[in-house]
Amino acid sequence: MAIHKKEAFSKKEQELAAFAKAIAHPARIAILKILALRNECICGEIVGVLPLSQSTVSQHLKALKDAGLISGSVDGPRSCYCINWKAFDKFNNDFCSLFGKLKKQNAKACC
């Protein structure tokens, strides 16, 4: 019991779900917003802004990086992060190709 059956679904569905999961937390959205505004950012600045500990912020950054939404490079004792806009474009395309087109076909709702 309690086996996760993600692999039983299509790759597109898994990819969309993975992206959504990456942004499915206010802290990670806040981090992305900071990165988008500043175009680049070191971990310490994010820690200073968010109401979370350094280790927790680092975990969220790792989650975003693992999902491919951001990229990071080491800069001396610091780590510089910035948004991977390609991932956002891909998500937008996939999301709209799934639901945007379908919406036009079926305008009315039954309930």
Add this chain to the structure above:
Amino acid sequence: MAIHKKEAFSKKEQELAAFAKAIAHPARIAILKILALRNECICGEIVGVLPLSQSTVSQHLKALKDAGLISGSVDGPRSCYCINWKAFDKFNNDFCSLFGKLKKQNAKACC
């Protein structure tokens, strides 16, 4: 410890995260796809298509309904579900207003 600090973030961030969380599972994306294609659907049809038990599908439907992505109405012994397109529009607007506009300002990435 291990207190979830969602309330420490802005309402917009929480709403975006909540929507993302609702679609952060392949099964729920598959359900939404079915609903979008058929424009309406009863629970049993979804159970017949997905590789999940009836109770699990019902839970996913409840999650989507609680998040406001779908609406349901009782139809005799059945339950009819369909997509709430307004929620999708809102998500698209919020998502693009957060990241779409910012992208144009900062085209280049540092790392």
Add this chain to the structure above:
DNA sequence: TTATTTTATCGTATAAATGCGATAAACGAT
């Protein structure tokens, strides 16, 4: 070399999600 600074990782505790069987609830059919 020895601190200091900055970030990542480990360990741990708690909360939430996932999945299913069993059962209840609601309605139609007989």
Add this chain to the structure above:
DNA sequence: ATCGTTTATCGCATTTATACGATAAAATAA
């Protein structure tokens, strides 16, 4: 009224996520 069908909910087990302190790792500064 009874039975069958359909869906929702409960209970439980397992997995995953969240959060933090403590510590390790890496580079700079002294």
